[in-house]
Amino acid sequence: MMLPSPLLVDAPDLRPDRAIADAVLGSHPRDVVLALMPALWGAEELVLRLGERAPLHRLHDATAGIPPGHPTGGLLVLDEPAGQDPSALEALIASAAQARHRLVIPLRSDLDVPAPVRAHGGTGRVVLAGVRSLRPEQVVEAMVRHLEGPVTSSAARRVVMLSDGQPQAVRMVLERARRTGVLHAVDGAWRWRSQDQSFRWALAEGLPELLAGLDAAEHELLRVISCAWRLPESWAVGRFGVEVVDSLLAQGLISATDGTPLGPTVLAVRSGMLGLGLSTELRPAEDARLWYTAGSAVHQEAVGAAAQAGIAWWAARVGRSIPAGE
Structure with missing residues (x-):
């Protein structure tokens, strides 16, 4: 069964969790929303963000079903969809739709969509939500907002190259570059000096999460x-x-x-x-x-x-x- 094209949302504030949360909460109450997050980077932040804005119950096992008393319009977040029993997942999708609960499934890519969800795609009630990459000029605009000041072309090129335009990566690079002094303000403009070992190690420290x-x-x-x-x-x-x-x-x-x-x-x-x-x-x-x-x-x-x-x-x-x- 063909799935719809992903709904790509913008994250100009460099917070994909906020952008995807908006997409989830803007969907129909009976939808299955697939949150596309490469390597599941930011999935925990997304769940926390959703929990701040709507009643949320997290499921690690589809056979557990919907807890009694979960309010209408509430969110269900399913972890590890690949390991779920197909029949149990089918039943969860059906019961969530009947009770008007959005079922949210964080996924690394559309290749990870479980078969029962693909089959459900024929109903038109499956939404794929991901974050659009930033173009180079958008990276510069985001840098200026984040740093609250102008940036040199050299600094902009470095951040574009290191982040590949991924909003969360842009934020990570900026935070670590500032912390290690690689990115520093001179005469009112943010400049990039030669990368030293401390910056490289700061990036390496983020790999377990990434x-x-x-x-x-x-x-x-x-x-x-x-x-x-x-x-x-x-x-x-x-x-x-x-x-x-x-x-x-x-x-x-x-x-x-x-x-x-x-x-x-x-x-x-x-x-x-x-x-x-x-x-x-x-x-x-x-x-x-x-x-x-x-x-x-x-x-x-x-x-x-x-x-x-x-x-x-x-x-x-x-x-x-x-x-x-x-």
Whole structure:
């Protein structure tokens, strides 16, 4: 069953939880609302925000059903939809609609939509809500509002590159850059000085929250890509499986591009913040482990020029060399 196109909302205040909460509360009381949040980043904030604005009951098991006395028009939030019994989820959807309760399901992407919810999409009562990425000029406007002052073009470029235009990432970069002194005011304008190790570590400290919604294989592939900068998609699919690659692509955490007109498709971490944080937290021993378990096999494939430099640099970091012609 086809699902509707996602309703993309703006978050100019850099708070996606507020924007998605508005979309949830603006939906019909009988709707199933799928809150699209890559890696479930910000899902807890969304639940807290919704609970401040409407009666809310959180379900970890669909078989528990709706609690007695839950007020009409209240919210039901279902966690971990992938592990739910399909029959129980169907029953929950039906009973929630009958009682006029919005059923809210945080998801990483539309690939995670459970089959019963897809089937329910034919009723027109399923809404997908996500946050629209900011264009570069919108990032600058958000920076000026957040910092309460003008920013230099250099600072703006850095934040755009590090955040990939994701509102929550923009806020995270700004907060950590100010805290570490990388972003500082000079003569009334906010400027970006050279990134030091304290800023890199500040980004790395946020990774557990940012990546909490990923499974082990997805996290591992992200780390491998960050080690090499670029990886051939064919190798990643063969090593980790198409489901893992497609999931990260659907969440917008990685991108797939053609390195050269005739070269293979390569994968890269989309957000500079994520890539920088992953590479910073990687200890030398872990870097070497990933090389011997994954990276050492990559250069044996036709990786193309876009990936070759990163793989050679990775090999050099762990004290290996790639023979000429390989």
